[in-house]
Amino acid sequence: MCSFLWQELSNRRNNQDRIKMEDKEKEFTRIVHEHKSRIYTVCYMFSDDSDQVADLFQEILINLWKGFSGFRGDSSISTWIWRISLNTCINALKKKVRSLETVRLNMDIDPYEDVDEEALQIRQLHKRINQLGLIDRSIILLWLEGLSYDEIAAIMGISVKNVSVKLVRIREKLKNMSNK
Amino acid sequence: MDDNRLTIDQELEDIRQQYSVLKARFDRQEIVTEKLMRNALRRKISTYNWINMYIPLIIIIPAVTGLFSIADRLHLPVWPCVAGAVISALLVLSEFLIRRKYKDVFCLDTDVRKAAHSAKEYKVMETRLLVFGSILVALYVLAAYYSWFSAIAGSSGIGLTSDPLRWVLFGLAISAIVAVTAYVSIKGLRIFDSLIKDLEE
Missing domain, CATH: 1.20.5 (Single alpha-helices involved in coiled-coils or other helix-helix interfaces)
Structure with missing residues (x-):
């Protein structure tokens, strides 16, 4: 009798855990779908080929998943995603450590290989932004996304004044690039 | 203008x-x-960092403990086994404490500047641990080698022993020592490589 009750309780607990986990996965999937173009854009700006984009995208997903349970909502979900995406890409480029096991696949849309007008424009953007340093690249990405100076400052961990100074310098650099 | x-x-x-x-x-x-x-989602928990960190505990300590019992039975000095276990535990504990202190490097939900700053400090601490660990391991290798080799050689009276089990034991001990040295060296090369890249930047 006791063992029957114990088994019943254990089954119920397992079911509850499974449902909780499924809900968590659904919520996570929804958030990623909502922000996927943002994450892809960060990966693209820190990569040299589509395989690396996929690798970085997956590392970001894994880091997001790892931090998902601990996300307390102190910042907005988009700020949280920006931080993890930028930190993952910067760390990956700096460390060049053995990457996690990732799936190799061709992207449905490959901005490195496609030859249409859009792809050419995108490659031009990649070429320009890739000449900037890692921090400058992050700041210009956040600015292009339309984030306020306050939000950029919060994500980067610098003052609002510093953001505006850095943006002026980045603009100068971009201007010099186009003059060359 | x-x-x-x-x-x-x-x-x-x-x-x-x-x-x-x-x-x-x-x-x-x-x-x-x-x-x-x-x-x-399939790979919800990455085991890579965990395995990387506990490799000395998983491999070295059971190997050393096993050697301890054999060495004791064969009347060889047992201090290299104890010292090996202590050194492995010290290295793992130090690594654990450093990682705990610089968790921002692994917890990516922090601002970019803080994460970069923690990453740099973490590398410096890792290098210090590596230098200290290498010196400790080198001293250990020399002392352990000397102690066991003299015991084995001394037992035969002519510099070599005819007991094959002692040679197997000797080989195992050397393999364990080489494994610790290789682990520290590979880790060191990686850290120095990333430090040089940082300096180049």
Whole structure:
């Protein structure tokens, strides 16, 4: 009798855990779908080929998943995603450590290989932004996304004044690039 | 001046336009997102860091403990086994404490500047641990080698022993010592490599 009750309780607990986990996965999937173009854009700006984009995208997903349970909502979900995406890409480029096991696949849309007008424009953007340093690249990405100076400052961990100074310098650099 | 401003604005306008094209394009990326998502969810907990950190505990300590009992039975000095276990435990504990202190490096939900700062400090601490660990391991290797080799050689009276089990034991001990040295060296090379890259930047 006791063992029957114990088994019943254990089954119920397992079911509850499974449902909780499924809900968590659904919520996570929804958030990623909502922000996927943002994450892809960060990966693209820190990569040299589509395989690396996929690798970085997956590392970001894994880091997001790892931090998902601990996300307390102190910042907005988009700020949280920006931080993890930028930190993952910067760390990956700096460390060049053995990457996690990732799936190799061709992207449905490959901005490195496609030859249409859009792809050419995108490659031009990649070429320009890739000449900037890692921090400058992050700041210009956040600015292009339309984030306020306050939000950029919060994500980067610098003052609002510093953001505006850095943006002026980045603009100068971009201007010099186009003059060359 | 006004002309300059106009050029800069035009430049940024172009970039903004290109950026929106890029985002719209990635909005249409479906199949790969699904596959990457499934793979990421399947691999919910990465074991890589865990295994990397506890490798000395998983491999070295049981090996050393095993050697301890054999050495004791064969009347060889047992201190190299105890010292090996203590050194492995010390290295793992130090690594654990450093990682706990610099958890920002692994917890990526922090601002970019803080994460970069912690990463640099973490590397410096890792290098210190590595230098200290290498000296400790080198001393240990020399002392252990000397102690066991003299015991084995001394037992035969002519510098070599005829007992094959003692040679097997000797081989195992040397393998364990080489494994610790290799582990420390590989880790060291990686750290120095990333430090040099940082200096180049």
